[in-house]
Amino acid sequence: MSQSTRRLTVAQALVRFLSAQYTERDGVRRRLIAGTWGIFGHGNVAGIGQALLEAGEDAMPFHQGRNEQAMVHAAVGYARQLNRLSAQAVTTSIGPGATNLVTGAALATVNRLPVLLLPGDYFATRTADPLLQQLEHAVCADVSVNDALRPVSRYFDRINRPEALIPSALNAMRVLADPAETGAVTLALPQDVQAEAWDWPEGFFAERVWHVRRPSPEPAECHAAAQAVRAARRPLIVAGGGIHHSEAEEALKEFVDATGIPVASTQAGKGSLRHDHPADLGGIGHTGTAVSDEIARTADLVIGIGTRYTDFTTASSTLFAEPGVRFLNLNITSFDAYKMAATALVADARAGLHALIGALEGHRVDAAYEAEYAAGKERWERVVDAAYRAEDENAAPTQTQVLGALDAVVGDEDVVINAAGSLPGDLHRLWRARSPRQYHLEYGYSCMGYEIPGAIGVQLAAPGTPVWSLVGDGTYLMMPTEIVTAVQEGLPVNLVLLQNHGYASIGGLSEETGGERFGTAYRYRAADGSFTGDPLPVDLAANAASLGMDVIRAKTVRELRQALAAARASERPTCVYVETEATTPTAPGAEAWWDVPVAEVASREAAIRARETYDRHTPGRRRHL
Incomplete structure (x- = not known):
């Protein structure tokens, strides 16, 4: 037939x-x-x-x-x-x-x-x-x-x-x-x-x-992994995005509660534990917290779960400095599981964690180690509090104070989205993630322009969820077009638009690496032809309004708090526009290095000094074979 x-x-x-x-x-x-x-x-x-x-x-x-x-x-x-x-x-x-x-x-x-x-x-x-x-x-x-x-x-x-x-x-x-x-x-x-x-x-x-399968680990691999954990004195978990993809957050919490092993998170893995869990040390690597990076430097076993170990995570291969450090990787892809010459556990993150919980029954790290990282966590919380705090409510906010104001407004269910610029560093170090999906950083490609359309995708996937797109002026100018889509579809995404007149992140990096902030400011040309004149009279808030968004301008910390609360309560796409104070930065500096090669020969003093600094860091690089 x-x-x-x-x-x-x-x-x-x-x-x-x-x-x-x-x-x-x-x-x-x-x-x-x-x-x-x-x-x-x-x-x-x-x-x-x-x-x-x-x-x-x-x-x-x-x-x-x-x-x-x-x-x-x-x-x-x-x-x-x-x-x-x-x-x-x-x-x-x-x-x-x-x-x-x-x-x-x-x-x-x-x-x-x-x-x-x-x-x-x-x-x-x-x-x-x-x-x-x-x-x-x-x-x-x-x-x-x-x-x-x-x-x-x-x-x-x-x-x-x-x-x-x-x-x-x-x-x-x-x-x-x-x-x-x-x-x-x-x-x-x-x-x-x-x-x-x-x-x-x-x-x-x-x-x-x-x-969509959840492959369990091979018994022999699980046994080897458990042996590695039992032999470690200072183990550290590096939580990657695979934990979220596998919906393994509860399994991770169960594993950590049983073993006392602390957790540091990549950009994709942040929120794997709630920020207030005793073992959550926050972000790791170049944009990590002081406590995460301190523990990472002395860890004798790094347990990577669902991570691919980018250069920001490893501080360009300088972070895991313990001479005898070993790696154990739980990953659903063998390509990532075998990185760092690791003991590999090729499995779904949730299934692998459940298997390890059984294999490690009765095992827990030393109480002194727990006390050490708990004290470091407490010290870092004071750093976050200071970065968020505004002494003068009537002054223009710094970027970290914008995050502090937002932190006071959001609920556990809110989603905060970012991808590029200086915000990812501040967010990774400072943001207190309250739920698995709250922290949405696209940092694998760190693509300028992702934030607004990404927020629309999240809003379509989670109707009724307050969604916040955090955007600097450089990113906004790359891709504001989908504001029209949000308006057309009636999607109440919230846009927090920070005006700092240029590429702030790359400007800072340029200054550190001898580039003297060349080509990073949005300014008129000066008499000598350089871009060092007055800031451009660009009104991005007016632009967002012209595309159909409701716009609230906030000039002070107090106005910002009010504007964020109004945006969260609105049922329309809303932009909160704020010009940040950049002359008195309150963000903590990097706790670990990032390898950005600097000119080996130069005639300008800034580049010569930058190369000297670079040469002091490079001996710390190592290949984990």
């Missing part, structure tokens, strides 16, 4: 297929592709665009974006908020629309977060050649601009024949739902193929549930 078929275009078949895909973990089922973002041009308007219209909102919700990169950021924010169990698709036209996806795709893949990209492509039949916006390659006729997405995608295919969609779409779903493989997935869709009809087997459109 022949299998029944349905005649649809490739685009129609793809949308229908996507609407029937689900994930399941721990008995909870979700739509795998919960919606599609799109900007239409000649490369997708008559294909995917028509298919989305025909499918309708119930089958595939559609979100209208303003910038292709921003649409990917929104989809990434959505997936992260839902622990990678649900994702969104992004469709663009051929050419500049497609290449605008590359930055967002890199961000998704670096952060191990799922997003499905559906860019238009050239005619597979070559009947219109060269196509408008087509890249012509003299010796590789099958290359298009979409090939720029290959290195930043976990899976890539170009659908040159209708029937090729079936295996490719199934592989795309496999990768998106796989916790060890996920990232950006690209299906490039030639525009003529999108509109081509084919007789599709009905089985292609059947509901599919992709089980």
Whole structure:
């Protein structure tokens, strides 16, 4: 008996297929592709665009974006908020629309977060050649601009024949739902193929549930890991984003309560323990707390859970300084589990922690060690209090005082989003995370422009949750476009816009490394041609208002507190605009180094001094083999 078929275009078949895909973990089922973002041009308007219209909102919700990169950021924010169990698709036209996806795709893949990209492509039949916006390659006729997405995608295919969609779409779903493989997935869709009809087997459109597995550790690996923990005198857990993705926060708390092992967090892992847990030491590495970095320097066993050990975490391989330090890594990907020549526990974070709890029954670190890190934690809390405190409520706030005011307003359920500039350092050191999802820092790619679209994605994933997008003026000017989307969709995201007249973070780094803040201030040119004149008369608050946001201007600490409370109570997208006081910084300095190479030879005194400082730090680097 022949299998029944349905005649649809490739685009129609793809949308229908996507609407029937689900994930399941721990008995909870979700739509795998919960919606599609799109900007239409000649490369997708008559294909995917028509298919989305025909499918309708119930089958595939559609979100209208303003910038292709921003649409990917929104989809990434959505997936992260839902622990990678649900994702969104992004469709663009051929050419500049497609290449605008590359930055967002890199961000998704670096952060191990799922997003499905559906860019238009050239005619597979070559009947219109060269196509408008087509890249012509003299010796590789099958290359298009979409090939720029290959290195930043976990899976890539170009659908040159209708029937090729079936295996490719199934592989795309496999990768998106796989916790060890996920990232950006690209299906490039030639525009003529999108509109081509084919007789599709009905089985292609059947509901599919992709089980998101929780692999348990091998008994031998678990035994070796337990032995390593029992042998350690000063163990330290480095909590990474994998704890959140696995929803392993309660398992981590149970493990820590039983063993007394302290926890320091990466940017992605912050909030794995509540800030007020006795064993939570806060952030680690270059932007870490003093207590975390002090303990890290003397740790004899570093237990990395769901982390990939970036240079900020390891202080460019200078932080873990104990001569005999060893590493134990619990990670769902073997690629990360074996880093640092570690004893590897390749498993889901929650499953691995539960196994270790059983294997370590009765084991606890020495009471003197607990007392030591508890005292360090108490000292650091006083540093945070001082950074947050404003002696004069009628003065303009510093950046850390803005965080203090926000800390006083948010509830446990609020989500605070940031990605780039000087804010990530202050947040990592100072923010008191109260719940697993409150602290949302995109620091794997640290992409300027992520904050506003990322907040929209979080708001779509968690309706009714107060969402705060913390943005400096440099980041705001990169990508304010999705404010229009928030207004259009009625999403009450809160934007805290800090005006400090330039790239504050890179300005500070430039000064430290001999660059003398060159090209980092937003100022008029002076008589000598340098950018050292008066600040530019740019009114970003007026710009946000022109895009449809309610705007509250706050000039003092007191006004800021009132504005933040009003924004949280509002049901509309609201911007709190504040010009920060930068001449009297209250942020604590870095507690660990970061390797940014400095000019080896120079004629300017600032660069010469910076190189001397650099040379004093480099001997501390080590390879953990």
